[in-house]
Amino acid sequence: MRVGVISDTHMPVRARALPAACRDVLAGCDLILHAGDHADGASLAALRAIGPPVVAVHGNADGEDLRRALPASAEVDAGGVRIAVVHDAGPREGRIGRLRRRFPGADVVVFGHSHVPLVERDAGGFAIVNPGSPTDKRTQPHHTMALVRVDGGRAEAEIVILERDDPA
Known part of the structure; x- marks a missing residue:
């Protein structure tokens, strides 16, 4: 099973649409996770139109409409692996332990907010994943997303570097 992971798209403020390379990866997935900061409902609708099922949470930059429509956190079974999704995972110090305690049934926790891509695993195999952003890299050298392969x-999990195009 392939799980495409994005966050912090901030559309249409940072981009009109997802980069084509990101859409292509997501279209080839069995499930899409979005860890918040969509910016508007139209961008969420466009994400759902790509095809695979979407599990999404709201972020701090999302308006009231998305805050009402989406939960602050979610959990999903993906091929026998439990994945939790939340927007803000808090400070870097102690993050992996804090997320393990917050989501005790999860094998993987996906989060966003910082726009800093990260894959980290503890000695017990618990993993945390921040996909960065496909549309707003901030201080990072590349636009990114993540791909989680479940078998x-x-x-x-791996970070996928995207070549930014000018989406239509």
Whole structure:
């Protein structure tokens, strides 16, 4: 199973649409996760139109309409792996332990907010993933997303570097 992970798209403020490379990766996935800061409902509708099921949470920059429509956190089973999604994971110090305690049933926690891509795993195999942003890299050198591959009840995550195009 392939799980496409994005966050912090801030559309249409930072971009009119997702970059084509991001849309292509997401279209080839079995599930899409969005860790918040969509910016408006139209961008969420466009994400859902890509095809695979979407699990999304709201972020701090999302308006009232999205805050009412989306939860602050979510959990989903993906091929026998439990993945939690939340927008803000708090400060870097102690983050992996804090997320393990907050989501005790999860194997992986996906988060956003910082726009800083990250894949980190503890000694017990618990993983945290921040996909960065496909549309607003801030101080990062690249626009990014993440891909989580689930096989045999085990998840492997990687950051995907996107070449930014000018979406239509």
